[in-house]
Amino acid sequence: MAEREVRWQGVSRHRLDYVVQPVSDIATIRSILAPRVEYTAYALGQLEPALFPRTRWFYARGTTGTGLVLHSRGGLGDATFVLGDPDAVSAILSIHPGPAQTYATCQPQHLDVLRKYYRLANQQPMIRMGVTRAAFAPVHTHHTAVLSGIDIRKVNALYGSEGGPSYYIPEHIDSGVYRGIVADGRLVAVAGTHVVSRQEGVAVVGNVFTHPAARGQGFATATTSAVTEALLEYCDHVVLTVDPNNTPAVAAYARLGFREVCQLVEASAARRDPSGMGSSIRRIRAAIRGRKYDGSFVSLHD
Structure with missing residues (x-):
């Protein structure tokens, strides 16, 4: 994943800019997920050789931080997992919202972002619990x-x-x-x-x-x-x-x-743009703007 410097000079305080890139290198993905292993355990599991070909990963970096989105396809349906800064996640979902119907996993701070791109149903706050051999x-x-x-x-x-x-x-x-x-x-x-x-x-x-x-x-x-x-x-x-x-x-x-390690939210999600036309247009524009950054350049307005 290329890491060219992103220069934000002259950018309005009310505009948030991000470079969004697809990620296919397992070692890179692992390095992003590993620091939050209890929350990211399901996503880490998708790195298994039999599962990885059915996944798509996107990484964003920019004004407010970094974010990661995983879209995966499994035997029981599609799933979407998000990690990191909410605005960086929003930048990814604005051009890569995933399948029309999916099962979303996020943390409470991501909910407002997910609602911008999906209609959420059966929304369920959950707690993640973990156990070690010693415990x-x-x-x-x-x-x-x-x-x-x-x-x-x-x-x-x-x-x-x-x-x-x-x-x-x-x-x-x-x-x-x-x-x-x-x-x-x-x-x-x-x-x-x-x-x-x-x-x-x-x-x-x-x-x-x-x-x-x-x-x-x-x-x-x-x-x-x-x-x-x-x-x-x-x-x-x-x-x-x-x-x-x-x-x-x-x-x-x-x-x-088992002990509580974090909070999360699970929900059935239906994309607000079922045809994908809106995200396709934004994706094309972002790709043109982001050529010098080896990615797609996405601007959000806070």
Whole structure:
């Protein structure tokens, strides 16, 4: 990624200027993400060789600082992740807003920026919790079974037990770490992962679910413990995301040694410019203006 000096002389105090560049060098991306590993764990996981080809990364630097945007495509849909200075993130999204429909992850300070480019739905404040090997306190109150793609019908039946659809495929289970509890021949609880990266040494625990008729027996804690224990054998950083209002879950994770490390927001996002015409025009103009900077030159007005 070229780093030519950007000269802002004579720029109005009310204009914010940025150079936006695509980033494809894994080492460069890693260096940006690593200082905030608990927040960026999911993005770091996308550096895995099997996942990286399905990602697009953009970096901005300018008046107020730097920002990074990731657009990724996975088996369960598109996702967008943002990091850094909100105005720098805005500069990126103004010309690279990503797919028409996506699932956005940001921190609270990014919300106003995301609302400029997307209509947000199902907006959910969350807390990110992380655990280390030294802090982990496993529980073995229930026997847990290793799940694989061959169990996909049981997994989808469990996730769909409250009436919603479940679209997991065997590859989702086989590419992650999943543990379940079986009672009377039926899968009644499961915990798994959103992403696992042996290469980066990070994992995001998720997809924790217990059948409504089996709740209150510690099954979620036991399956989460089993997944975390397996991950900590080769991951230095294991994190999960939880609704802060779900106090039983927060308490259960705390008993396992997880501690809050940051706040974030997750939301379904629909691009305000569905056709992409506006961003395409801005992208062309920014590319012309930014040729001498080896990138796209974006100006925002505060």
